[in-house]
Amino acid sequence: MSNPRPHVGVLALQGDVREHARVLTELGADVALVRRPSELEQVDGLVIPGGESSVIDKLSRAFGMRGPVRDAVAAGLPVYGTCAGMILLADRITDGIEGQQTFGGLDVTVRRNAFGSQADSFEVDLDVPVLGDEPVHAVFIRAPLVESAGDGVERLAQLDDGRIVAVRQGALLATAFHPEVTGEHRFHRLFLDTVRSR
Numbered sequence: 001m002s003n004p005r006p007h008v009g010v011l012a013l014q015g016d017v018r019e020h021a022r023v024l025t026e027l028g029a030d031v032a033l034v035r036r037p038s039e040l041e042q043v044d045g046l047v048i049p050g051g052e053s054s055v056i057d058k059l060s061r062a063f064g065m066r067g068p069v070r071d072a073v074a075a076g077l078p079v080y081g082t083c084a085g086m087i088l089l090a091d092r093i094t095d096g097i098e099g100q101q102t103f104g105g106l107d108v109t110v111r112r113n114a115f116g117s118q119a120d121s122f123e124v125d126l127d128v129p130v131l132g133d134e135p136v137h138a139v140f141i142r143a144p145l146v147e148s149a150g151d152g153v154e155r156l157a158q159l160d161d162g163r164i165v166a167v168r169q170g171a172l173l174a175t176a177f178h179p180e181v182t183g184e185h186r187f188h189r190l191f192l193d194t195v196r197s198r
């Protein structure tokens with residue numbers, strides 16, 4: 001373990017930035033809010049929060065962040081995306097708004113707002129073997145779904161019907177739900193383990 005106190009960023013353009021910053025701080029990380037390329041250069045890992053993916057996409061382009069985030073992902077920066085953050089990490093999306101782009105990096109197709117208006121939000125206990133025996137209480141809020149995933153993508157959690165809601169590929173981690181709002185720290189710990197191992 002090279003760095004005991006990892007220096008990580010939360011992409012702070014829109015969304016539930018503070019919730020992520022709180023969890024990461026509680027886990028002992030040194031947390032920075034990242035809005036500019038110079039701030040991105042300083043961190044050893046990045047969280048992309050939940051929020052509205054089309055807004056984060058637009059703001060990332062307005063702030064000159066799209067290219068730098070894509071380059072950092074390609075260079076192996078550990079990134080954890082929740083909900084909108086999962087959408088932004090997907091190589092392919094369905095049901096994006098007109099012209100919506102992603103940073104990409106994960107070889108998955110993600111459907112935005114996959115649960116429709118009837119089931120806008122719901123909660124469910126999920127088995128996530130990589131995190132141990134205790135199930136994860138997962139909160140879904142206008143959540144996306146992984147519709148298909150390439151061979152290199154690890155499926156970390158699925159709903160009872162098999163639909164994929166958490167994935168990992170190399171240094172990239174993504175969940176369709178929001179551990180940062182329920183006191184669930186194990187996904188962030190997994191992310192920080194990846195940051196420390198690089």
Ligand code: GLN
Nearest residue numbers: 050051052053083084142
């Ligand atoms: N539906 C949102 C989007 O398209 C994601 C919702 C969320 O992050 N809770 O980005």
